């Protein structure tokens with residue numbers, strides 16, 4: 001009898017979950033990379049998910065999901081040439097309510113600090129739907145730098161009821177802003193789950209590594225060490241980009257290093273990079289790579305030079321030092337551990353830092369941003385939350401501008417967990 005009651009309870013719970021999925025909204029390459037393991041972990045617990053692509057990175061983001069064996073259930077296709085962050089936020093606030101009405105998500109989940117993440121967070125909040133934030137609590141120090149990412153992170157925080165902080169210091173930043181401790185869960189960064197999974201896949205597939213060696217035959221040629229370099233951030237465009245690229249050119253011309261540079265498709269970056277580095281001996285420009293190739297490239301190079309957030313996290317996990325080509329970082333843990341150095345964008349400072357870093361002994365893999373189990377922790381918290389939070393009100397349909405029906409109430413907070 002007890003068993004029957006229990007199985008009826010389970011059945012009721014699973015029906016509840018099935019009727020009301022977790023809606024994950026993402027738009028860019030790094031969100032796709034970092035959300036793919038979260039989707040897999042949710043699905044492994046039989047939590048239904050609905051993946052919504054905004055179209056912010058129309059080619060890069062779906063390709064990254066595909067690599068993880070996933071695809072978007074719905075693609076809003078909101079990208080158009082010249083679209084600005086406010087345009088995209090406006091489009092998301094206009095389009096997402098229809099999906100909220102059709103799919104009645106119990107929880108909307110966003111990752112990081114992109115315009116897609118902020119627009120979806122705002123739309124969910126207008127619809128009075130509970131919001132979860134993966135990679136919560138990163139702060140670079142200034143409210144609008146990097147712009148608009150820091151503004152996005154800070155504005156998403158008060159809207160979310162579940163905050164998945166990658167590190168203890170990210171959790172502390174949230175608490176300092178008044179987020180109740182019980183809503184914050186220190187999980188590690190799901191990007192580390194992704195990079196470790198990709199690295200294990202590469203180790204297990206000799207044919208894939210052979211393909212990559214064939215794709216980049218120059219890397220096997222004798223000569224100075226290869227460095228991996230990427231630059232794309234909005235705050236580094238213009239003169240700062242020229243200053244960084246001048247350092248790359250000088251390093252290659254000086255014969256101390258060779259650089260492989262996957263060039264971001266943003267026109268302002270692509271044009272200047274091709275113009276300044278296109279014909280410099282010792283510099284290999286290439287298209288953006290799939291995640292497996294990028295992870296392989298980190299392993300083939302001696303040092304990573306970047307303004308990317310994700311690469312700052314990934315390189316130490318793969319035993320590579322990072323020189324951060326920015327004035328500030330929201331990821332201080334790698335610097336504190338000696339795996340990363342904040343170098344800035346001055347040409348001479350970059351050259352000096354490269355020579356100094358190349359003289360250091362090799363770095364052992366280290367994990368300031370997580371142990372590869374963040375997605376499992378995130379899914380476990382969401383599962384508990386779904387079972388605990390009562391759907392007291394259903395999503396409110398808006399018909400001819402009039403609201404009727406019921407709303408899903410903001411969920412109760414669950415306890416902090418670090419395990």
Ligand SMILES: CC(=O)N[C@H]1[C@@H](OP(=O)(O)OP(=O)(O)OC[C@H]2O[C@@H](n3ccc(=O)[nH]c3=O)[C@H](O)[C@@H]2O)O[C@H](CO)[C@@H](O)[C@@H]1O
Pocket residue numbers: 029030031033111112113114117135138146149191230233262287288289290291292294295307308309310311314
């Ligand atoms: C400084 C900053 O505000 N960065 C934010 C930005 O990401 P972020 O600066 O990391 O964005 P990038 O476009 O550099 O993406 C990094 C990811 O793309 C991969 N890669 C890169 C180049 C390539 O050719 N192929 C490839 O697969 C890297 O391995 C890494 O996993 O949005 C992320 C998603 O919300 C946030 O987590 C970051 O905080």
